[in-house]
């Protein structure tokens with residue numbers, strides 16, 4: 001192959017590549033290329049003959065990919081009752097029994113062997129490779145569900161289909177011209193012996209252009225002269241009407257779904273604009289509305305998040321909302337140390353709102369229905385003149401809680417205590433009174449924090465009734481004292497019982513010691529005679545007897561050495577009665 005041929009080859013390849021946008025991606029594109037090359041080789045035989053080696057190489061690379069895809073088919077998992085099956089023998093059996101396997105094998109049949117009989121310049125023998133076209137659609141469908149830009153993908157897919165259709169039609173047109181005879185009439189491809197129409201590139205471009213004219217029904221094609229030409233044109237017109245109408249229809253679908261997607265994210269601006277115009281709303285207000293929409297669009301602010309996520313299961317909704325809003329919530333002081341479950345409960349109840357510069361979020365004296373958390377932006381607590389600022393609130397601050405918390409002693413009741421005005425554009429989350437109350441019921445610590453902050457503000461403003469506060473304090477202290485008294489009483493009763501038990505056991509001990517003393521009377525003489533061993537033996541026997549009687553022999557032995565105080569006995573005698581007396585004494589002490 002000389003240099004000039006290579007140059008032509010690359011030039012043709014470039015042309016082919018540009019036309020087949022995205023073909024070099026993945027297996028599906030290889031399949032597409034393969035089908036195209038089969039077509040182009042079969043019709044534009046010059047290309048096939050000149051670059052035979054290149055075509056053959058491409059063909060067998062594609063065949064290798066087909067084989068690889070078939071091998072993968074044996075290991076492709078599937079779901080059974082929602083669980084992915086990984087058992088290789090089952091995967092194999094499933095693939096072998098599927099219709100896909102039959103198509104795959106049919107597409108891989110070595111029809112190339114027919115080259116031996118028909119000659120190498122008959123690429124049409126490989127037409128069975130088209131049987132894998134279904135895999136291309138499968139791959140495109142999967143890509144469509146995975147891509148983040150499904151509409152762009154759909155448009156690209158449509159363009160690809162249109163291109164392939166025109167390309168195939170161009171090939172058939174060229175073949176038909178060849179069959180009828182190049183330059184035989186006005187309609188067919190001009191005579192290729194004419195240098196202007198001799199080059200392969202020119203042949204392809206001319207046919208592609210002609211095919212485009214017919215299929216897009218732009219018209220302006222020469223009138224057919226032969227029946228074959230009429231038939232071709234009629235078939236093309238029908239294809240154009242059916243296929244292109246559906247293509248154009250789906251383009252419309254893509255465009256409207258793009259618009260729908262925007263409408264899901266942003267409220268319909270056109271509708272509101274039309275309404276404002278028809279109601280002759282003042283130019284200034286219209287401008288404010290337009291500015292608000294513009295801000296939403298430019299900064300991609302989404303105000304309908306809850307609506308967008310509503311079709312997801314609640315666990316996924318929560319997980320998504322938590323991952324989106326957690327950075328904001330974790331900046332809010334009251335939520336910084338609270339449990340995750342509280343945040344999870346709250347996050348689905350938050351409603352995003354966007355305020356424009358100078359807009360009032362709430363006005364003093366209005367009834368409060370929700371509180372706000374600042375996601376982004378600056379807001380001022382302003383006086384009634386709207387200018388004097390008492391405080392500026394920023395990211396992570398919250399406000400509007402006082403009027404919805406029913407703080408005791410709040411002179412303003414459920415009315416707003418201040419005007420809050422947005423300084424620039426501000427992104428807020430609102431949380432309704434019902435949702436907040438419901439959530440705080442389960443999280444009293446967070447409620448206390450909120451009330452505390454509210455009380456501080458009210459005290460600063462002098463809007464917290466002092467007397468009420470004092471009464472509340474006194475009430476609380478009384479409660480505490482009562483609780484303490486109760487516990488003291490129980491403690492004292494327990495103490496009296498303990499003392500009584502102690503005394504009764506002391507009496508029992510003294511009594512036993514007395515008995516022992518009586519039994520051992522007169523033993524001194526025997527001890528003097530040296531019958532120590534005997535005495536000890538008798539003592540042990542006596543002790544055992546006593547032990548058997550009371551069951552407390554060991555204790556007696558120890559007590560034996562303790563000195564016995566006469567006075568204690570008196571206490572013992574009255575020991576059983578003294579329990580009641582002790583309790584009485586304690587009662588009197590109280």
Ligand SMILES: Nc1ncnc2c1ncn2[C@@H]1O[C@@H]2COP(=O)(O)O[C@H]2[C@H]1O
Pocket residue numbers: 362368381390391398399400401402403404415416417418419420457
């Ligand atoms: N001086 C202040 N500093 C910060 N926030 C305030 C101040 N005064 C009022 N607020 C907030 O502004 C809110 C107005 O509505 P609420 O009265 O419901 O709750 C109020 C407080 O959250």
